[in-house]
Amino acid sequence: MMHYRVLILIVLGLFASGLHAQNVKKYVRKGNKQFEKGEYSEAEVQYRKALDKDPNSYKGKFNLGDAMYQQDNYEESGKLFNELTAANVAPEAKAKSFYNLGNTLLKAKKYKESVEAFKQSLKLDPTDYNAKYNLEYARKKLKQQQQQQQQNKNKNKDKNKDQNKDKNKQDQKNKDKNKQDQNKKQDQQKDQQKQQQKDQQNKQDQQKQQQQQQKQQISKKDAARMLQALKNDEKKTLHKLEKQKAKAAKSSSSTIDW
Numbered sequence: 001m002m003h004y005r006v007l008i009l010i011v012l013g014l015f016a017s018g019l020h021a022q023n024v025k026k027y028v029r030k031g032n033k034q035f036e037k038g039e040y041s042e043a044e045v046q047y048r049k050a051l052d053k054d055p056n057s058y059k060g061k062f063n064l065g066d067a068m069y070q071q072d073n074y075e076e077s078g079k080l081f082n083e084l085t086a087a088n089v090a091p092e093a094k095a096k097s098f099y100n101l102g103n104t105l106l107k108a109k110k111y112k113e114s115v116e117a118f119k120q121s122l123k124l125d126p127t128d129y130n131a132k133y134n135l136e137y138a139r140k141k142l143k144q145q146q147q148q149q150q151q152n153k154n155k156n157k158d159k160n161k162d163q164n165k166d167k168n169k170q171d172q173k174n175k176d177k178n179k180q181d182q183n184k185k186q187d188q189q190k191d192q193q194k195q196q197q198k199d200q201q202n203k204q205d206q207q208k209q210q211q212q213q214q215k216q217q218i219s220k221k222d223a224a225r226m227l228q229a230l231k232n233d234e235k236k237t238l239h240k241l242e243k244q245k246a247k248a249a250k251s252s253s254s255t256i257d258w
Helices: 002-036 040-053 058-070 074-084 091-107 111-124 129-253
Strands: none
Touching: 002 040, 002 058, 040 058, 058 074, 058 091, 074 091, 091 111, 091 129, 111 129
């Protein structure tokens, strides 16, 4: 009885597995029909349903990568195809994954990585003419990109050089202005010192003049006093002389000349 149950479980398991695979194929076929109509977002929905049933579905993931590519979502498209390049599939299928990866990188302007992807595709399928053409195109775009980058580098270098030159000019200009301002300040300080010295000298001269005036005033007063003193002395002297004169006259009048 147990052996029978085991057989039933095995049969049920095989039936479920087959049903699961049919569901995956059904969603992939629906997605393909919508993809052919150009309904890429609707196709994306069906491919994702297939992957929900079987995350390792090579066709589901490959076609989802194509749908994302058509919607310009190159980042996710590239991620899907990059995963498929590591899948355990036939060389021809893997070559297609590298080819689509190269196209996705080409659209994303990652030309160096695109060249390597096309090289890998051709290693697996050397007869793929489209891969050969796209490889040469990617190489051409890579060369143009490198030239543009070099031009931009030179341009930035020249720009930086001009900026440095302008900066040096401005620095020199600022330096000259600072020097002029400093010289002007020093000249102003010198003028202030000269003016202070001049004011000090004028003050001293005024003080000297005042002192001289004071001395002159004192001298005039002293001269007036001396003159007055002389006048007083002269009066005293005259008075004394007059007294002596009068005395002499008196003496002479009392004498008899015999």
